Amino acid sequence: MTAILRAESLYKSFGAVNAADNINITIDEGEVIGVIGANGAGKTTFVNMVTGYLAPTSGKLFFYDRDITGFNPKDATEIGICRSFQIPQLFSSGTTFDNLMIAMGIAEEGTMPFWKPLATDERAKRCEEILARYEILEYRDQIAQTLSQGVRKLLDIAMASVHNPKMLMLDEPTSGVTAAEKFSIMDIVVTALKQQDVTILFVEHDMEIISRYATRVLAFYDGRIIADAKPEDALADEQVRQFVIGETVHAPVAG
Numbered sequence: 001m002t003a004i005l006r007a008e009s010l011y012k013s014f015g016a017v018n019a020a021d022n023i024n025i026t027i028d029e030g031e032v033i034g035v036i037g038a039n040g041a042g043k044t045t046f047v048n049m050v051t052g053y054l055a056p057t058s059g060k061l062f063f064y065d066r067d068i069t070g071f072n073p074k075d076a077t078e079i080g081i082c083r084s085f086q087i088p089q090l091f092s093s094g095t096t097f098d099n100l101m102i103a104m105g106i107a108e109e110g111t112m113p114f115w116k117p118l119a120t121d122e123r124a125k126r127c128e129e130i131l132a133r134y135e136i137l138e139y140r141d142q143i144a145q146t147l148s149q150g151v152r153k154l155l156d157i158a159m160a161s162v163h164n165p166k167m168l169m170l171d172e173p174t175s176g177v178t179a180a181e182k183f184s185i186m187d188i189v190v191t192a193l194k195q196q197d198v199t200i201l202f203v204e205h206d207m208e209i210i211s212r213y214a215t216r217v218l219a220f221y222d223g224r225i226i227a228d229a230k231p232e233d234a235l236a237d238e239q240v241r242q243f244v245i246g247e248t249v250h251a252p253v254a255g
């Protein structure tokens, strides 16, 4: 197995708060990592450090053995670490097609390509192929702000995928979508990203989604990783049940 990401003694403090408190972890290529933890546990801080949105207070991050500590988001994207956000970052007045086309332009040019036409025939064809892969081609000409949350999520992830990520970090890919949509969204996303050989790390509060899609779970509590295991083991862990899932573990009542 090849390690894609390694964190060594990673710390991040905000004043007196230790948002990351000695994180040591290795992630291998092809894993689907589910990150769980209560509000404020340090999940986003970890994602922000890996994707260059936050510099660690101390410690090191390696991507394929390259030291990436202190990279900014653009550096991280260029080497293949991309992300999607809990609230999709779309151009709300553009269509689905426009949004993906702009993302493709940025991926190819490194910046917003105002000075040349975006929609060459070849780009338009690729754009439609990607929309089809994410099963949102039928919304091609719909204005983004009128799309359902599920379609917005898919579009946002499709936009992140055009940077050819090696690792994609998804922040709550199913938050705000209907219960009926959540599995189909994850099916589409995981299938599409696996076709591109992308290693996936997703932050999620929905334990059904974690059980079904994660190959490995990292449970955060108070800036620390309190469990690192297969989903069935992580979700059965007493500390995880107490501090993450919020269940009180009672002793069985006799009789």
Ligand SMILES: Nc1ncnc2c1ncn2[C@@H]1O[C@H](COP(=O)(O)OP(=O)(O)OP(=O)(O)O)[C@@H](O)[C@H]1O
Pocket (backbone or CB within 6 Å): 014, 017, 018, 019, 037, 038, 039, 040, 041, 042, 043, 044, 045, 046, 220
């Ligand atoms: N920019 C910041 N300034 C000050 N404190 C911060 C900042 N970002 C995060 N924190 C604090 O760091 C801790 C971890 O926050 P973080 O956002 O990483 O948690 P989380 O697990 O992602 O929570 P949520 O599920 O609510 O998104 C919390 O105590 C939070 O208040």
